[in-house]
């Protein structure tokens with residue numbers, strides 16, 4: 001068992017016994033040397049509820065993806081040479097408009113949820129589309145596949161920014177459909193424990209009228225729902241909000257009532273120190289999407305700077321702005337991006353002037369972001385093996401066909417985790433559990 005309970009802290013407990021209760025929560029973690037471990041293990045073996053990992057297998061916390069656009073799954077890897085505003089208008093909105101067909105939506109969403117589970121993502125924070133029926137199907141599929149999920153029906157109504165065939169007709173109808181979606185998800189049979197939760201989802205300020213943003217802010221207060229949106233992502237988006245609102249995104253969102261402990265902001269690349277203070281005070285979380293940022297953000301998110309100031313940060317794939325469904329891919333890209341920021345990129349500048357000092361993070365921090373960091377951003381007991389936390393986990397194994405991950409006997413726990421972060425592929429993830437239930441893997445029935 002290998003996890004990062006605190007940022008910068010690795011705990012390795014070989015042969016540990018993790019006891020999970022019927023609700024899918026961890027009851028206890030017993031090191032192999034604990035006297036009661038063998039007795040408890042024997043009792044579970046008798047009841048057929050003991051799972052023993054094979055030699056060379058490691059139990060790690062499941063991965064948390066704080067930012068996924070589910071409808072963009074079919075365009076993974078497409079048109080990434082375009083700027084954000086062109087990519088949205090020319091490719092993304094026309095694709096998302098097709099989700100008026102709930103049958104098309106269901107097929108795509110089943111494929112996506114399966115792919116994310118196979119990549120070890122046990123919790124995902126999804127954007128759907130403006131379509132109520134299609135987004136309901138996404139919530140249904142997460143529940144039936146047992147993927148812990150937060151799902152948002154996208155709200156966007158500004159006719160100058162959104163195509164006529166793909167937007168809320170009015171601010172009032174955008175609010176009404178959001179309310180209907182919240183009621184649906186909260187009332188889904190089998191969802192009593194809020195395994196799938198609704199998220200109020202104004203796409204981003206440029207796509208929404210002031211009226212809609214105000215209505216959704218009020219709804220957030222009234223319903224207690226999570227909120228997700230984009231924040232200071234690119235030069236274009238950041239300036240657009242400054243020109244329209246006379247404020248940066250974080251200040252504008254606060255004014256609309258959309259910034260709280262239950263808010264997840266995607267990107268945040270252009271936040272200044274005032275934004276940083278505001279987001280930290282609110283307790284909101286950032287979905288850092290390092291791969292997508294390469295294509296659409298124009299700059300590198302100052303990850304270490306914000307972490308050291310107490311901001312809650314986890315990772316997001318930003319499918320399809322990022323062309324990988326893997327949070328492990330994004331963990332390694334978070335390291336790469338931070339190293340680029342520290343070293344700088346223009347060789348014509350002297351070494352001293354090229355980069356931004358003290359910006360790098362290491363693999364341990366990247367894995368913490370992918371697990372415990374995401375849990376903190378969501379204010380949920382996720383990403384750590386400790387009593388009271390959800391038993392969301394993946395079994396990783398080296399030296400399997402189709403992978404480059406090779407774990408050797410003398411490897412230290414730090415080396416094992418580094419190798420997993422930097423080289424593990426989907427094929428190394430042998431089993432995935434959510435709330436104690438096997439959802440992907442060899443023994444799947």
Ligand SMILES: [Zn+2]
Pocket residue numbers: 067069230266318321
């Ligand atoms: Zn996004």
